[in-house]
Amino acid sequence: MSDQPDTTKLKVRYEDMAAQYASQVILNTTQEEFLLDFSSGVVPDPNTGDPCVPVHTRIAMSMGGAQRLYSLLGKALGKTE
Numbered sequence: 843m844s845d846q847p848d849t850t851k852l853k854v855r856y857e858d859m860a861a862q863y864a865s866q867v868i869l870n871t872t873q874e875e876f877l878l879d880f881s882s883g884v885v886p887d888p889n890t891g892d893p894c895v896p897v898h899t900r901i902a903m904s905m906g907g908a909q910r911l912y913s914l915l916g917k918a919l920g921k922t923e
Contacts, residue, residue, distance in 0.1 A: 862898050876908040877901070 864880035871877070879897040887894040903911065 864899070866895055868895070868897070874905065876903045876905070878903070 862880065863882055865883045866881040868879040868881070869876065870879070878901040880899040880901070881895045881897050884893045884895055886892070
């Protein structure tokens with residue numbers, strides 16, 4: 843096994859993509875995955891008027907994927923301080 847990092851180059855394609863703003867995230871976990879539900883914030887429920895958080899996007903990630911995201915976010919946030 844080599845200690846060399848993987849240098850495979852990937853081409854990223856953005857198709858059928860629209861950005862959504864999210865100021866709220868709800869995190870749920872199982873033994874095998876992380877579920878991230880994103881929302882633009884608290885709004886009144888149209889039927890009852892009670893506050894609710896409408897989820898517009900759900901991302902399901904494996905534990906390994908979540909650990910890589912955690913590492914990348916930590917590095918990016920460290921650069922902004």
